[in-house]
Amino acid sequence: MKFSIDIEAFNCTFKEISTRMNEHVHPGDIADVVVKRAVDVLKAKGALIRTLNSEMKELDLNVAHGLSEGFLSKGPIYSKEVIEDLCREDAVRVIDDILNDPRIQYPKETWEEGIRMVVDSPIVFQDRLAGIMQVFFGEQRRLTDEELNFLLFTSRQGACAMEKAALIEGQRTQYEQLALRTEKLSALGRMAAGIAHEINNPLTGILLFSTNMRKKVPEGGPIKEGLDLIVREATRCKGIIQDLLEFSRDREPNKVMANLTDLIEKALSILENEFRLHQISVEKDLSGDVPDMLLDVNLMQQVFVNLFINAVEAIQKDGVIKIRCHLSTDQAGAIIEISDTGCGIASENLVKIFEPFFSSKTNGSGLGLAVSYGIVQKHGGDILVSSQPGEGTRFTIELPLVKPTQKATDKKPIKVLLVDDEKDFVETLSNRIGQRSLEPAIALNGEEALELVFHQVPDVMILDLKMPHLDGIEVLRRVKQTNPEVEIIILTGHGAEYNKVDALLWGAFDFMEKPVDIDRLINAIHNAYKHKIGKKQSTKLQILK
Numbered sequence: 333m334k335f336s337i338d339i340e341a342f343n344c345t346f347k348e349i350s351t352r353m354n355e356h357v358h359p360g361d362i363a364d365v366v367v368k369r370a371v372d373v374l375k376a377k378g379a380l381i382r383t384l385n386s387e388m389k390e391l392d393l394n395v396a397h398g399l400s401e402g403f404l405s406k407g408p409i410y411s412k413e414v415i416e417d418l419c420r421e422d423a424v425r426v427i428d429d430i431l432n433d434p435r436i437q438y439p440k441e442t443w444e445e446g447i448r449m450v451v452d453s454p455i456v457f458q459d460r461l462a463g464i465m466q467v468f469f470g471e472q473r474r475l476t477d478e479e480l481n482f483l484l485f486t487s488r489q490g491a492c493a494m495e496k497a498a499l500i501e502g503q504r505t506q507y508e509q510l511a512l513r514t515e516k517l518s519a520l521g522r523m524a525a526g527i528a529h530e531i532n533n534p535l536t537g538i539l540l541f542s543t544n545m546r547k548k549v550p551e552g553g554p555i556k557e558g559l560d561l562i563v564r565e566a567t568r569c570k571g572i573i574q575d576l577l578e579f580s581r582d583r584e585p586n587k588v589m590a591n592l593t594d595l596i597e598k599a600l601s602i603l604e605n606e607f608r609l610h611q612i613s614v615e616k617d618l619s620g621d622v623p624d625m626l627l628d629v630n631l632m633q634q635v636f637v638n639l640f641i642n643a644v645e646a647i648q649k650d651g652v653i654k655i656r657c658h659l660s661t662d663q664a665g666a667i668i669e670i671s672d673t674g675c676g677i678a679s680e681n682l683v684k685i686f687e688p689f690f691s692s693k694t695n696g697s698g699l700g701l702a703v704s705y706g707i708v709q710k711h712g713g714d715i716l717v718s719s720q721p722g723e724g725t726r727f728t729i730e731l732p733l734v735k736p737t738q739k740a741t742d743k744k745p746i747k748v749l750l751v752d753d754e755k756d757f758v759e760t761l762s763n764r765i766g767q768r769s770l771e772p773a774i775a776l777n778g779e780e781a782l783e784l785v786f787h788q789v790p791d792v793m794i795l796d797l798k799m800p801h802l803d804g805i806e807v808l809r810r811v812k813q814t815n816p817e818v819e820i821i822i823l824t825g826h827g828a829e830y831n832k833v834d835a836l837l838w839g840a841f842d843f844m845e846k847p848v849d850i851d852r853l854i855n856a857i858h859n860a861y862k863h864k865i866g867k868k869q870s871t872k873l874q875i876l877k
Contacts, residue, residue: 381463384463414435424480425451427452451483452466455491586859588628591622600616634703672724712731747770748771750774779802793818809838821860822835824846
């Protein structure tokens with residue numbers, strides 16, 4: 333009996349595969365369509381698709397139609413060598429002597445299944461083997477050219493559709509994981525800020541009283557040793573809380589034009605003694621071709637210091653840290669590679685190291701890498717890690733080369749109110765700011781500042797934290813109650829963490845410690861002004877709605 337396939341069968345098969353692909357279904361659903369169409373159009377007994385397991389180097393059953401569970405449980409009817417030969421041929425192959433052909437591993441079971449002929453078609457995508465489709469017939473017959481072409485067309489069209497569906501499925505999974513991670517980080521950030529605020533007050537008291545008591549007890553006694561332990565552990569807790577606060581603060585970096593290699597060199601100089609104590613040599617390959625970039629100098633330096641400390645702790649003693657900085661191949665970004673010859677990271681921990689509070693170290697807070705990851709992300713970059721236990725670890729930071737945009741200057745200068753009880757400091761700061769096309773005004777105490785705000789509302793206020801009579805937090809609170817549109821930057825030499833939290837909770841735009849870099853402060857003023865304008869435009873849109 334002679335079979336033939338008309339053009340309508342091709343069209344229907346193509347349309348059904350395309351429809352399922354555009355519905356963004358699971359790859360298995362498309363594979364199911366392919367085998368069912370092959371069985372229906374070719375009048376076959378059954379069909380199956382096995383996809384390549386790249387890790388095991390074996391073919392796993394994906395979908396099957398028209399075949400018994402007992403037969404399928406035997407596994408592939410071919411040996412691995414026969415499958416490899418089929419893949420190299422990249423063509424449809426017919427086996428019609430089931431009982432005697434040496435390529436069939438289970439001739440008796442195949443015959444008992446009612447199979448008299450097998451037609452194989454490799455599933456290839458972009459010159460890469462993705463699997464194999466097998467069509468089983470209950471009788472021997474000669475396939476026409478149309479049938480062979482249909483089988484080859486269906487397997488290849490199905491391969492493209494399954495590849496796209498797998499890609500979409502992977503992207504969907506990544507998006508869901510990212511959304512879940514973002515939600516978790518947001519919740520953890522709020523929780524971290526609350527915990528830090530609650531713990532800092534009693535911790536400050538513990539440190540204060542234990543330090544005073546330590547001065548009053550005799551040297552060498554058990555009480556002195558106990559107090560030393562209290563101070564040491566309380567100081568460690570303070571460091572953990574500092575990490576918590578850094579993790580919880582969701583603010584944009586204060587970016588200025590900076591040289592990346594200079595930042596790396598400065599971070600290395602900070603840890604120079606650590607390298608010497610642990611007998612660690614540092615090998616640098618810092619390209620001079622990397623141009624200045626828009627970076628938050630303090631935050632990026634924090635990232636490098638943190639990664640260098642991790643490398644030191646991983647090496648312990650006698651090792652090498654290699655730092656390489658260069659342009660990406662497309663010249664669109666900078667690549668920083670930091671590798672060490674330390675103990676490495678276990679494979680099961682690699683996916684967790686950027687998660688908050690995860691640490692493989694006994695005394696680690698688990699926040700260093702999480703904070704570093706967030707800082708790099710805020711710069712529009714990414715941080716990757718590769719490691720083998722016993723062979724060391726490599727962190728790769730990718731940063732885009734973003735040039736500052738040239739914008740026309742505003743017709744009206746930004747009004748900045750400087751509030752500080754140190755007259756020489758505030759006058760010097762006023763002169764420096766006035767040279768940057770800003771319009772400064774000065775108040776030497778909190779009462780004077782409130783009076784100036786009442787008569788002439790500034791755009792941005794630079795507010796000292798510690799002042800007599802009315803301190804910075806109280807001035808901040810009153811200004812935000814009467815003039816919430818004023819953006820306030822706290823500037824202080826007394827950077828207690830609970831003060832930072834209080835300032836941010838009362839609506840401060842930023843919190844900066846003295847001595848402050850003038851370029852960073854100017855950048856913060858412009859960012860605060862942009863934030864104010866953005867809020868004003870958002871309010872106008874809500875009114876229009």
